[in-house]
Amino acid sequence: MSALRVVLRDIRLVAARDLRIEARSRVVVDQVLPFAVLVLVLFGFALDADHRTLRTFAPGLFWVAVLLSALLAVQRSATLDAADGTGDALRMSGLPPVARYLGRATAVLVQLLVLEAVLVGGLVVLYGVSVGDWLLLGVAGLVAGVAVAAAGTLYGALASGLGARDTLLPVLVLPVLAPVLIGATRAFDDALGSAAVDGWAWTGLLAIAALVLTVVGASAHGALVED
Amino acid sequence: MERRAWGQGTTARYRGGVSVVELRAAVALLGRFPALSGVDLTIHAGETVLLRGPNGAGKTTLLHLCAGLLRPESGSVQVLDHDLTDGAGRRSVRRRVALLGHTTGLYEDLTVGENLRFWARAAGLSTVDADRRLDDARKRLEVSDRLVDQPVHTLSAGQRRRTSLAALLARRPDLWLLDEPHAGLDQSGRDLVDGLIGDAVAAGGTVVVSSHELDRVAALSPRMVTLAGGAVVDGSGADVPPPVAEPSIGQEDSR
Numbered sequence: 109m110s111a112l113r114v115v116l117r118d119i120r121l122v123a124a125r126d127l128r129i130e131a132r133s134r135v136v137v138d139q140v141l142p143f144a145v146l147v148l149v150l151f152g153f154a155l156d157a158d159h160r161t162l163r164t165f166a167p168g169l170f171w172v173a174v175l176l177s178a179l180l181a182v183q184r185s186a187t188l189d190a191a192d193g194t195g196d197a198l199r200m201s202g203l204p205p206v207a208r209y210l211g212r213a214t215a216v217l218v219q220l221l222v223l224e225a226v227l228v229g230g231l232v233v234l235y236g237v238s239v240g241d242w243l244l245l246g247v248a249g250l251v252a253g254v255a256v257a258a259a260g261t262l263y264g265a266l267a268s269g270l271g272a273r274d275t276l277l278p279v280l281v282l283p284v285l286a287p288v289l290i291g292a293t294r295a296f297d298d299a300l301g302s303a304a305v306d307g308w309a310w311t312g313l314l315a316i317a318a319l320v321l322t323v324v325g326a327s328a329h330g331a332l333v334e335d
Numbered sequence: 336m337e338r339r340a341w342g343q344g345t346t347a348r349y350r351g352g353v354s355v356v357e358l359r360a361a362v363a364l365l366g367r368f369p370a371l372s373g374v375d376l377t378i379h380a381g382e383t384v385l386l387r388g389p390n391g392a393g394k395t396t397l398l399h400l401c402a403g404l405l406r407p408e409s410g411s412v413q414v415l416d417h418d419l420t421d422g423a424g425r426r427s428v429r430r431r432v433a434l435l436g437h438t439t440g441l442y443e444d445l446t447v448g449e450n451l452r453f454w455a456r457a458a459g460l461s462t463v464d465a466d467r468r469l470d471d472a473r474k475r476l477e478v479s480d481r482l483v484d485q486p487v488h489t490l491s492a493g494q495r496r497r498t499s500l501a502a503l504l505a506r507r508p509d510l511w512l513l514d515e516p517h518a519g520l521d522q523s524g525r526d527l528v529d530g531l532i533g534d535a536v537a538a539g540g541t542v543v544v545s546s547h548e549l550d551r552v553a554a555l556s557p558r559m560v561t562l563a564g565g566a567v568v569d570g571s572g573a574d575v576p577p578p579v580a581e582p583s584i585g586q587e588d589s590r
Binding site for chain 2: 118121125128129132133188191192193194196197198199200201202203334335
């Protein structure tokens with residue numbers, strides 16, 4: 109078996125494990141998704157339920173809701189390897205750290221995409237938003253999701269490895285994701301017709317950010333979890 | 336390049352009394368506290384070694400050091416020909432060592448079967464090899480078919496311990512490090528652990544057991560090593576002759 113196929117097999121193994129655990133525990137479905145929808149509703153109350161204002165700010169509100177909810181999903185994911193010696197067992201298993209990182213990030217990405225899909229539905233139903241460019245919306249959502257999953261997985265491992273309190277994760281990861289928030293909001297501005305910007309150009313920048321974060325995460329993760 | 340699975344053709348190299356663990360003036364810290372302060376210890380292939388000593392003597396730390404989970408602060412630490420003062424050496428040795436600690440290493444929301452398959456596949460075994468070895472391990476540890484489909488969070492402490500041991504057994508390690516392996520087990524479970532230790536040694540493996548159940552482990556005819564205050568005070572092994580090499584048995588499977 110080639111080295112690439114071995115790594116891909118290990119990535120699939122780790123991602124399937126995390127998604128199976130999520131399917132059993134339903135933390136994302138029962139807790140993170142309702143939290144995300146609640147954030148959208150509260151933004152609506154805060155802006156006095158004015159549909160025109162909500163439509164204008166919908167892209168930014170959407171991505172703030174995604175980031176806040178992603179923190180919960182990442183935190184939950186990181187705790188899986190802190191429970192009952194599973195972290196040490198992974199270190200003893202011989203699974204390559206890069207496969208552990210990419211497998212976990214893939215599982216987080218799948219959960220984020222479900223979250224984004226539900227929140228887009230929330231924008232349409234609660235804010236009266238209409239989508240002008242579904243393709244741009246999908247691609248930008250996917251690419252930004254990769255960036256969030258890549259950074260979240262790395263910093264989740266860092267916060268977990270430091271034995272730090274859960275409250276440290278947002279302080280570490282949100283500044284790193286600020287550029288992603290800006291790029292994703294601009295791309296959604298275009299896709300939702302909220303502002304006249306070039307959404308594809310912003311999506312290109314997001315792709316670069318996603319690639320950089322993934323490469324840095326895959327390179328640094330081993331040092332965080334192995335020794 | 337395929338990752339080499341555990342227990343695939345390495346144990347035989349360690350027959351005949353060559354030294355598997357070699358510690359010289361090894362110091363290990365837990366935080367800033369010196370948990371081991373200058374340990375000298377030699378363990379030969381095929382030996383069963385009982386670590387004994389009061390709480391806080393450094394038994395668990397010594398096992399973690401030999402497993403490659405701790406970085407030695409100073410001194411020399413060689414395990415299975417790997418230099419554990421080096422990060423690459425620690426990473427390499429981990430795949431060849433089974434460590435049963437105070438935790439289970441199991442995912443609570445997965446079933447027993449899912450946990451066992453995950454750990455076997457994580458060790459690099461193919462699906463076919465994993466299934467075959469897990470069948471053997473489950474039979475050996477008497478993990479019933481009914482238990483296989485149960486989530487781990489529904490198991491008793493003893494059932495979890497058996498599941499952890501089955502996961503380790505499927506990997507066929509060269510060196511077993513067992514920290515209080517009888518804890519939480521009923522009488523039949525304790526007998527199974529004793530049998531497992533005997534099997535491991537018969538198959539050419541080396542077993543290091545930390546236990547307060549001295550009578551039970553002493554019946555396995557181990558060498559005793561006494562720790563106190565983070566150092567070996569008796570039985571370091573410098574004057575212990577290596578065991579006589581025995582013919583290979585019980586090493587079938589995918590080599």
